[in-house]
Amino acid sequence: MDVLAGLDPEQRQVAEAVRGPVCVLAGAGTGKTRAITHRIAYAVQSGVVDAQSVLAVTFTTRAAGELRQRLRALGAPGVVARTFHAAALRQLTYFWPRVIGGDPPQVVESKLPLLIEACRRLRRNPDRGELRDVASEIEWAKVTQIGPDDYPSAAVKARRTPPIPPEEVARLYEGYETLRRQRHLVDFETILELTSAVMTEHREVGDQIRSQYRYFVVDEFQDVNPLQKLLLDTWLAGRDDLCVVGDPNQTIYSFTGATPHYLTSFAVEHPSATVIRLVRDYRSTPEVVSLANRVMARSPHRLELVAQRPEGPAPEFTEYDDEPAEALGVALTIKKLMADGLPTREIAVLFRINAQSEAYEQAFTDAGVPYQVKGAERFFERPEVRQAVVLLRGAARSAGSDEPLAEAVHGVLAGIGLTSEPPAGKQAREKWESLRALSNLAEGYDDLPTFVAELERRALEQHAPPVEGVTLASLHSAKGLEWDAVFLVGLTEGMVPIVYAETPEQVEEEKRLLYVGITRAREHLHLSWALARSPGGRRSRRPSRFLDNLSPRTAAQPFKPVAKRDRRAMAAPVACRICGKTITVAAEQKLGRCATCPADYDEALLEALRAWRTTVAKEAKVPAYVVFTDVTLQAIAERVPATEEDLLSIAGIGRVKLDRYGEAVLDLCRKGDA
DSSP, rough: OOOOTTOOOOOOOOOOOOOOOOOEEEOOOOOOOHHHHHHHHHHHTSSSSGGGGGEEEEEEHHHHHHHHHHHHHHOOOOOOEEEHHHHHHHHHHHHHHHTTTOOOOOEOOOSSHHHHHHHTTTTTTHHHHHHHHHHHHHHHHHHHOOOOTTTHHHHHHHHOOOSSHHHHHHHHHHHHHHHHHHHEEEEEHHHHHHHHHHHHHHHHHHHHHHHHOEEEESSSSGGGGHHHHHHHHHHHOOOOOOHHHHHEGOOOOOGGOOHHHHHHHHHHHHHOOOEEOOOEEEESSSHHHHHHHHHTOOOOOOOOOOEOOOOOOOOOEEEEEEEHHHHHHHHHHHHHHTTOOOOGGGEEEEEEGGGGGHHHHHHHHHOOEEEEESSSSOGGSSOOOOHHHHHHHHHHHHHOOOOOOHHHHHHHHHTTTOOOSSSSSSSHHHHHHHHHHHHGGGGGGGHHHHHHHHHHHEEEETTTOOOOSSSEETTTTTTTTOEEEEEOOOOOOOOOTTOOOOOOOHHHHHHHHHHHHHHHHHEEEEEEEEEEEEETTTOOOOOOOGGGTTSSHHHTSSSOOOOOHHHHOOOOOEOOTTTTEEEOHHHHHHHHHHHSSOOOOHHHHHHHHHHHHHHHHHHTOOHHHHOOOOOHHHHHHHHOOSSSSHHHHHHOOOOOOOOOOHHHHHHHHHHHOO
16 A cells, blocks of 8 residues: 555655654644544654654544544554643553552542532532633643642633632642542543653653653644643653644633644754645635635744635625524525535534524524534433444344345344434434444444444444534634634624733634644635623624634624723722722722622522522633622622623623623613512
8 A cells, every 4th residue: 555645746745754853833624634644653663763662642532433443544543642641641540550550540530529528628608600711820830840839820821711719629629639538549641640640750660661661642733722732741851752743823722721732843853853834625615715814914933824626705894783693594595505415414613602502593493404513412322322232232243244234234223213304303313323333434334333333332432423513603612623613602792802801812723723624625714793781782792802803794893902001090089889988909999888888689590690600600611700709790780780880880790791791780670670
């Protein structure tokens, strides 16, 4: 097999650079997986390295499975491809009894149970919404090698926004770590840390692992965090047979500790490195590629993509009066694409936060458009899929060799709900779609035992078969995927970029997030926004600043950043609305009264506001105080605003928050006043 056949000049250059260090800067849709798998296969085929000496590292189990599948097809089945955590856990588990003694520690799947117990030990009332955010803060601290004592100062320096004071996060962090060690448990960050430590402190362990793995390939290198880089350096121990692949313009996980610095400075760290750029875009039409290039025109690490596909339709920009109108408009446009023969599995609607999904689920249900929500329950963990696999496994043991596979699979699945036509109702339809996806997958296999083995492999690698239905997904979860038609929705200021993106670095990452969304589209690309939240609402929203000059509709009203007001100029005296005394404390100014002055408020309304805030923050995956602080909620409960103007008079509520949350807050106030 000629593993270099069919590669373009740059991909071939990657494949032929069989000795490291090598840095591949690969733009979206340029065939990076093809390039690195052919590089590994060529190195094995030409005798440069044994397949068993290669460790290919990815960031998802599915990506690792795809690498193994491609390498098997290229004649290199012995190559090990795993995630950082899977590779480290395997090594740690193997060597633990030998060098530490006793059973290896158990892996903690979630930090919440230990955090809840740490809260109780500190006599703190646990709030699950807050604790999820605290868990994220602990994960960030651990991957950046920051301990509990150093967290408060590090959080301030990094401009982190924890849900509770940094000092309290540090106490919970310390309590969590104490419980974890006492219970002989490890989390995903500790797995990497301990593996590196064991290799460093026990020379024989490091020598054995390094003698096994001599040839390293790391995909999505722009997403590496400091702890992963530490482990990689420990594996390498000064050797340079390393190939890294990534795109700095697709760095969208900085909030987790990921940094593109290791990718962009690779040639500095390795002066002899071969640096290759992949810019031929095979995924998208010239129209989509041109828009993507224009969005990132001022990026310091810009890769100018060159489209390789024939011309297609121009991207469409649509402005709607309100969010329900936007969802309906998208649903009707998708119905036209379906009528033209485009399968629904090749269509995606992408939004900034998961809470935006609800309007599209409702609109698609009303319009009869099938859909699936990415990020919900994993395919192979669905009850009907688990039941189907168990039944198929049993059928495989007794299947006759001459029984047609399609008939055998359909017979099993028909017994648990697979019919010739989809049933009515959302839940029944979702179950039917899962079973049909399994049935369709069987078409590529010869017999039932082989098919069942493939299902078990896919379940292990979380490689779900395609399910019919439009994909609803957040921009973050869409990375690495692609569709024929993509709808980018809700592109307004305050959403893209998100309202809490304040620093230039955070805003730039929001732009990269839009770029990732655009480059998911192969042919059809629709970008839209709504001027109001609900029908009849105030039409005060404006399109995202990132769309400025991309279409005639947005060029007419370019974004003008609002200058931050001089706090000294704002320091006009504020009088207490109860006693008339001048107040200067920020929290008291928000309340409009001295902290010691009595104030009546509706306790039920305050609790309703807090419950609403928790729900909104959870859906948006932000700390609760990002929605509204406790003081702002207290002020609302005391004043019970009846109009938008009343809301705006409360410190902490500006135009963006009024537009996003005003209607819901006023509705709660009306119910509380009833």
